[in-house]
Amino acid sequence: MREEILRLTGEHVVLVLIAMSFAAAIGIPLGITLVRWEGGRRWVLGFASVMQTVPSLALFGFLIPLPFVGGIGKRTAIVALVLYALLPILRNTLTGILGVDAAVRESAVAMGMTRWQVLCDVELPLASRTILAGIRVATVTTVGTATIAAAIGAGGLGVLIFRGLASVNAQQILAGAAPAAVLALLADGALGWIERRVSPY
Amino acid sequence: MVEFRDVGFEAGGRNILSDFCLEIRSGETLVLLGRSGSGKTTALKLINGLLYPTSGEVRVDGRATSDWDPVRLRRRIGYAIQDVGLFPHFTVELNVGLVPRLENWPEARVHDRVRELLAMLELDPDVYARRLPCELSGGQRQRVGVARALAADPGLLLFDEPFGALDPVTRVEAQRQFLHLRDRLGKTAVFVTHDVREALLLGSRVGLLREGRLELLAAPDAFRRSDLPEARAFLECLE
Numbered sequence: 536m537r538e539e540i541l542r543l544t545g546e547h548v549v550l551v552l553i554a555m556s557f558a559a560a561i562g563i564p565l566g567i568t569l570v571r572w573e574g575g576r577r578w579v580l581g582f583a584s585v586m587q588t589v590p591s592l593a594l595f596g597f598l599i600p601l602p603f604v605g606g607i608g609k610r611t612a613i614v615a616l617v618l619y620a621l622l623p624i625l626r627n628t629l630t631g632i633l634g635v636d637a638a639v640r641e642s643a644v645a646m647g648m649t650r651w652q653v654l655c656d657v658e659l660p661l662a663s664r665t666i667l668a669g670i671r672v673a674t675v676t677t678v679g680t681a682t683i684a685a686a687i688g689a690g691g692l693g694v695l696i697f698r699g700l701a702s703v704n705a706q707q708i709l710a711g712a713a714p715a716a717v718l719a720l721l722a723d724g725a726l727g728w729i730e731r732r733v734s735p736y
Numbered sequence: 737m738v739e740f741r742d743v744g745f746e747a748g749g750r751n752i753l754s755d756f757c758l759e760i761r762s763g764e765t766l767v768l769l770g771r772s773g774s775g776k777t778t779a780l781k782l783i784n785g786l787l788y789p790t791s792g793e794v795r796v797d798g799r800a801t802s803d804w805d806p807v808r809l810r811r812r813i814g815y816a817i818q819d820v821g822l823f824p825h826f827t828v829e830l831n832v833g834l835v836p837r838l839e840n841w842p843e844a845r846v847h848d849r850v851r852e853l854l855a856m857l858e859l860d861p862d863v864y865a866r867r868l869p870c871e872l873s874g875g876q877r878q879r880v881g882v883a884r885a886l887a888a889d890p891g892l893l894l895f896d897e898p899f900g901a902l903d904p905v906t907r908v909e910a911q912r913q914f915l916h917l918r919d920r921l922g923k924t925a926v927f928v929t930h931d932v933r934e935a936l937l938l939g940s941r942v943g944l945l946r947e948g949r950l951e952l953l954a955a956p957d958a959f960r961r962s963d964l965p966e967a968r969a970f971l972e973c974l975e
Contacts, residue, residue: 636821636824638817638818638820638821639821639822639823639824641786641817641821642815642817642820642821642822643821643823644786644810645784645786645810645813645815645817645821646810646811646815646834646835646838646884647806647807647808647809647810647811647835647838648807648838649807652838656823657823660825661823661824661825
């Protein structure tokens, strides 16, 4: 039992890490794009919001019949988790950059910084805390949602929960739920610590 | 050095500047004076390409701003604004050294230049160089802002109400220091303010703006004698 819990915890962590890497790799650049692409904001944020409102079990189900992203297993689960995690990352990237003091941005431009330099040296560092907060919220939620991924054969701690549910075994459910809760707390603490360390001012 | 040729600027269907003609001579401090909304800040931003005229042209060193590469143009021009716009995540040293580093000066030269400027603005480099802007008083931040504008030794300086946020006593000190720097460095400067006392004190010429037009351009003495209604309205503030 203990070995199984450890193995499934490992699977769970890998699932969350992969999903979060994709979510950040898509969400942050897309959020940056939305800063200048005002017309697209409503649509992109709307899409991400709709994704969050779909019940997670249903979303996993919807994805299964789709070509390329669908099917049974880890890949489908990761796609669903990425869709869930996108909104907080997108939104915080956007609001973080929009929140940079206009006088600071204007003087950066007036000093002769290029667009790219303004983004990398001014906007992103000043928005980093807000962006990280988005990643933290998304990670904590993803740790929880990832338990449902077991329903479509993606493994992880959800395996124990679903098995417990099927056999009406509370101990079995706890064996999956408790490590998931601990993982969520650890992720929250670790990312919170990084967040506080990031901006020294 | 800078020339406005029949410049008009329109935004949101409103004329911010119209038929604006002005020549800024090398070495002078030209003050643009006007009420809020008179177009003085817009005029300033037309010089370093933060804005471009909707009609006419602004020429800097003989070339229209629209023909300049904006980045190159801006790096030749020092700029300081009321809220200073210091980068809150950069130390004083990094803030002041910003443009020299953008221009790829060797690190040792940047370091020397920063110390020289801080000393010139009466900020002890050993004490202040490593501080963040939030660890400075308003007057000190202002001086760091001026140091940053001067850093790459630009031929032209633009100031947009740089002393606007200072308390009255600090403001007078800042003005005195500005005069001192003006006489010592002999740079060309354009200075925007709505304070007539400041305008007459700092300017070698004062340009009076009203509703986007240049109503009067005169040396301080001649300005005091003007009987234009808008000039009188400002001069009455002195009494």
